[in-house]
Amino acid sequence: MTNLDLLSRIAFIAVLSLLLSNCATQPAPAVTQVALPDELSTPGSLSQAQQVEFRAAITEIGKENYKRGIKLLKQLDKQGDFDSVAANLALAYYKTSQLDDAKNSVNRALQINSSNAKAHNLSGLIAMQEGEFPKAEQAFLEALKLDNNYALAHYNLALLYDVYYQEIRKAYDHYLRYLVLVEYSDKETMSWVEQLKYSVEQENTQ
Known part of the structure; x- marks a missing residue:
């Protein structure tokens, strides 16, 4: 593959990922973009009052009022061990390019609940952003091990194989x-x- 072919592929993927339906997008390392969920997980273990606060935080983040959304989620995060809160806090940090805070929060989410497939997917996105591609691959594979029907994890893993590893068969x-x-x-x-x-x-054929 020539350098021109690779650059064309990268440019094409950067455009196509903007058009993914029902998800937000956020730049990945320098050259392309990856698929992100709007909301990482539901607040199953929160009290009714905490769920109201949680939804308010998600609404603020959906409006791109990240500072307000992060503040609300941080307040909830101090009230107990909720993987849904930590995971969505990590997502908000990721969307605002606060990678150290994103990593800390997603690790906390996974410590609380290692079966959170969406948190593993986000962990993979953070690793991609930092150029840690083997770590990203393992995170996406773990997400798919937990939920093989998780479309965004398949997409992000395909993108990793396509652009960064150039393993076309796996990407395909x-x-x-x-x-x-x-x-x-x-x-x-x-x-x-x-x-x-x-x-x-x-x-x-080779």
Whole structure:
């Protein structure tokens, strides 16, 4: 693959990820973008009053009032061990490029509940942002081990294999799984996968 081909691929993925439906996006390391969930997990163990505060925080973050949302989540985080609060606090920090705080909060979420697939996915995004690609791969794989129908984890893992490892076969497989899970609603990724299909077929003939 030439440098021009790689740059074209990176530019294409940067555009297509902006068009992902029903999710927010946030820049990943320098060259591309990754899929993020709007909300990482539900507040199952919170009291009724705490759930009201939690939803208020999520609403603020949804409006990109991150400072207010983070303040509300930090107040809740001090009230107990809630993986939903810690995970969403990590997401808010990630969206505002506060990576050290994001890492601390997502690690706290996983200490509370190691089965939180979305927190593992976010941990992978943070690792990608810091250029720790093997760690990112393991985090995405762990997310999929916990929930193999987690579309965004398939997409992010495909992106990792595609852009950073250039392991086209693996990328292709995870893109396909992602497309199945989103019922082929992402037309831009479908177009890109059609282009990858040629590379996969070429590999199979070698």
